Amino acid sequence: MEYFWAFVTGGVICTIGQILMDTTKLTAPRILVIFVVSGVILQALHLYQPIVDFAGNGATVPLPGFGYSLAKGAMEGAEKGFLAAITGPLKSTAAGIGTALTFGYLISLIFTPKSPKR
Amino acid sequence: MEGEKKEIAKAYEKYARQFTPKPDYLGNSIKAFLVGGVICTVSLWFQNRLTAGGMTEKDAGIFVTIALVAAAQLLTGLGVFDVIAKFAGAGVIVPITGFANSMVAPALEYKKEGPVLGVGAKMFSVAGPVLVCGISSAVAVGIIYWLAGRF
Amino acid sequence: MIRKKIGRQSVVFTESPCITGRGNVAGEKEGKGPLGECFDIVLKDDMYGEKSWEKAESKMLKEAMLKAAARAGKTPEDIDVMLSGDLLNQLMSSSFTARDTHIPFLGLYGACSTMTESLLIASVLVDGGYARHVLAGAxxxxxxxxxxxxxxxxxxxxxxxxxxxxxxxAGAVVVSAGEAANLSLKSRVYAESATIGRVIDAGIKDANQMGAAMAPAAVDTLLNHLEDTGRSLDYYDMVVTxxxxxxxxDIMMDLLADAGLNKKMIFTHYDDCGTMLFSKSQDVHGGASGCGCSAAVFTGHLLKQMEQGKIKKLLLMSTGALLSTISPFQGESIPGIAHAVSLEVR
Incomplete structure (x- = not known):
């Protein structure tokens, strides 16, 4: 059952993104920004935590989950003090961002882009 | 005058739309749903294996993120990601894999402009706005919560 | 003293500028399209043995230019002026081609309309007696x-x-003065008249709707050309955008019908290079675009048809979308342009 809800929730979030892409003229970067920021806002209003509790990775893997982690870090930090409130968002997502930067840089140096075929 | 121009533009856009084929809304949505769902399910399975091996849930979650990011970036480098995304659309763009892809794709292309101002700078041409908007809104949330806690 | 201008926007060529050479290079995907056989060189790899795509494009343009000059029986030293353009910032491909060929060079930007723009100006230079042989390409x-x-x-x-x-x-032609033209060619293609287009902006803002953004400009240029020259659409064997x-x-055909042109005549006399270069199975969605589209279809397919006598009178109208890389972000709509050059076999 855990897997089923992760599947459905993740699928639904992606479908929302697909509908946004098809029906509006929003480009991919804007979609990414909208999803991350909406995750931040939903968590700030304590609305995203229930989805995470319910769907697990179905809610944390899509980009709103990234926003959720950012906001969660900030909110937990805020309980400790001003500095922790500011360092919180980056601390909670440091592993993901760090990997994305380092590994991404490495990949970019190794590979070359290909012209589409057919 | 300005308003009239806008009206004409709108009328023409509407006129042009009847010649434009519509995207396959249903098909695209189903593909995005299935692929997005599968990515989430597989990462949950992976996370469960890790926790079963004795890792804390938090660490396992971080490892899952790292694995997803690295996989998406490797596929981008191999030139496979755009082929998958052409089929799956938001199914791979909305998960964290889309964010990972958006860092490598422009960086790869600007290799000839050097490792600093080419690759280094272009990694952020798409991902930069995401990080800027996401992190600054989260920091704002943190400060608001901190202020709220003081009074 | 104005002897060669007719109507509001058109010019006639009285000294018979003649197309004496043509050359083109097409990419791998273009080579697999329906016109693949027509091209002089089809790339096996879109990098063309170069280090960057920009260099590859520049090399393609250079090869097309050299091929055109060779067909005209000329070396780069014989060419008086080279006119060309591309889509890149500061005309990178064209300028770098000119750096190698050492031909006096005028860079042109007309977005995807550049092939007709360069052909038009080349014909004017030759007709006016300012040049003997001019290379025009995109x-x-x-x-x-x-x-x-x-x-x-x-x-x-x-x-x-x-x-x-x-x-x-990439595609290029050599336009030569009438008396200097190579007489051994069986049928010779002459530039006969031309119409300089106006910028028309229909207010389309979506960069994925280029065809719709440019169609009104093409309609405007075509109608003005027909009015200036007093011709009807069926004067031409073929009108190509x-x-x-x-x-x-589709929009162009609909707008022309609205303007009172005979529907059947539009259907039989009008076509578009963007729908000819690729087959629908090649997954190109709305068709082809870019300076190279009309340049390659014109120099590879249409001119060949004219040389074989299958087309006697052709109106070439390359269309361009004059947006910049930043204008869409500033909320600007896409201005369109189209120029026309009338060519005939004599």
């Missing part, structure tokens, strides 16, 4: 245009059905 490359105007190639975005595929292609694609072509 180029585009999918990967250079894509990364400048749209998204990185490896980025996982889906192309909407209206998006057009920038052709990886540059890169309106499937959607733009």
């Amino acid at each position: 180029s585009s490359h999918f990967c250079t245009a894509e990364r400048q105007f749209r998204m990185p190639v490896e980025h996982g975005n889906q192309r909407p059905p209206s998006a057009q595929w920038t052709a990886t292609a 540059g890169d309106l694609g499937y959607i733009g072509k």
Whole structure:
């Protein structure tokens, strides 16, 4: 059952993104920004935590989950003090961002882009 | 005058739309749903294996993120990601894999402009706005919560 | 003293400027299209043995230019002026080609209308007696245009059905003064008249709707050309636009019918290079676009047909979308332009 809800929730979030892409003229970067920021806002209003509790990775893997982690870090930090409130968002997502930067840089140096075929 | 121009533009856009084929809304949505769902399910399975091996849930979650990011970036480098995304659309763009892809794709292309101002700078041409908007809104949330806690 | 201007926007050529050479290079995907057989050189790899896509595009343009000059029986030293343009910032491909060829050079930017623009000005130079042999050409490359105007190639975005595929292609012609033309050619193609287009902006803001953005400009230029010359559409065996694609072509035909032109005549006399370069199974959505589209289709396919006598009178109208890389972000709509050159076999 855990897997089923992760599947459905993740699928639904992606479908929302697909509908946004098809029906509006929003480009991919804007979609990414909208999803991350909406995750931040939903968590700030304590609305995203229930989805995470319910769907697990179905809610944390899509980009709103990234926003959720950012906001969660900030909110937990805020309980400790001003500095922790500011360092919180980056601390909670440091592993993901760090990997994305380092590994991404490495990949970019190794590979070359290909012209589409057919 | 300005308003009239806008009206004409709108009328023409509407006129042009009847010649434009519509995207396959249903098909695209189903593909995005299935692929997005599968990515989430597989990462949950992976996370469960890790926790079963004795890792804390938090660490396992971080490892899952790292694995997803690295996989998406490797596929981008191999030139496979755009082929998958052409089929799956938001199914791979909305998960964290889309964010990972958006860092490598422009960086790869600007290799000839050097490792600093080419690759280094272009990694952020798409991902930069995401990080800027996401992190600054989260920091704002943190400060608001901190202020709220003081009074 | 104005003897060669007719009507509001058109000119006639009285000294018979003649197309004496043509050359073209097409990319791998273009080579697999329905016109693949027509091209002089088809690339096996879109990098063309170069280090960057920009260099590859520049090399394609250079090879097309040299091929055209060779067909005309000329070396670069014989050419008085080279006119060309591409889609890249500061005309990178053209300028770098001119750096290698050492021919006096005028760079042109007309976006995808550049092939007709360069042909038009070349004919004017030759007709006016300012040059004996002029090279006119244009180029585009999918990967250079894509990364400048749209998204990185490896980025996982889906192309909407209206998006057009920038052709990886280059084409060039040599326009020579009538008396200097190579007499051994069986049928000779002359530039007969031309119409300089106006910029028409119909208010389209979506960069994936290029055909719709440019169609009104093409209609405007065609109607003005017919009015200035006092001709009807069926004067021409064929009227071809540059890169309106499937959607733009449909809009063009509909607008022409609205303007009172005979529907059947439009259907039999009008076509668009953007719908000719690729087959629909090649997954190019709205059809082909880019300077190279009309340049390659014109120099590879249409001119060949004229040389074989299958087309006697042709009106070439390359269409261009004059947006910049930043104007869409400033909320500007896409201005369109189209120029026309009338060519005939004598």
